Amino acid sequence: MKFFIVAASLIASVLAQSIDIGVPVSGDAIQAGQQLTVEVDRPNSLTGSEEVAIVIGLRPCYDNNCVAADEAIGSVLYNGGFKPQYSTLPGTGEKPPHQNFTVTVPEDIQAGPAILSVSHFSLVGAGPWPMFEVVNKSLTITGS
Template structure:
């Protein structure tokens, strides 16, 4: 029983140590339909070996419902789906990759949610790990 709890704790700690983050855009940024937007996905270094697989960036409108839906359940319009290869750009920042995406010109004005699905392989056995991130912006 103790070994099972220890293994589960180590697995959870390893997974948390693999987390990515959205470095840009800032919460609440206002963008226009049809404009380009940079989405920066950061991936801090870890002691555990890992191999990056991909990210998916989606955009969903939140104006037709009381709250945005978690990207783990709905990504919305897919703006990017492909490889993820973060690198150092400035010594004070973690490795990251910028993705320039296009806001659809027909996208509804109001609150919107950028969702990022991050897929990586972790550890010596390279087990798959999926996490979702989100950031609220305004389409105006």
């Protein structure tokens, strides 16, 4: 029984540290060659953590065959630090801590379905222990 309690608390810790892509939302159309704002959300947690880095990638689905985001990133649009903060702008509603990244969609990227992914690496807990995750959204790329 003790094993299950420990396992459940570890799973809850990991889930509490997870990120999400707030913007764009699944199904959005984005234009090749244009700038895109990617909002990466990281809800608060009781477990301490230190953000290390994220990578934002965009990969078209060739012949409508989408490769899983944790298998191929595609074009790297951002690679670097991640420092989520609460929004202080009026009218933004209640958002979790987040950071916005303005990236440019490659001009020569294939039009059609695509996967936008964010790979996230952080250090969690007092130990700390490394945590890695990949989240994604399905988008449609339109011609430039």
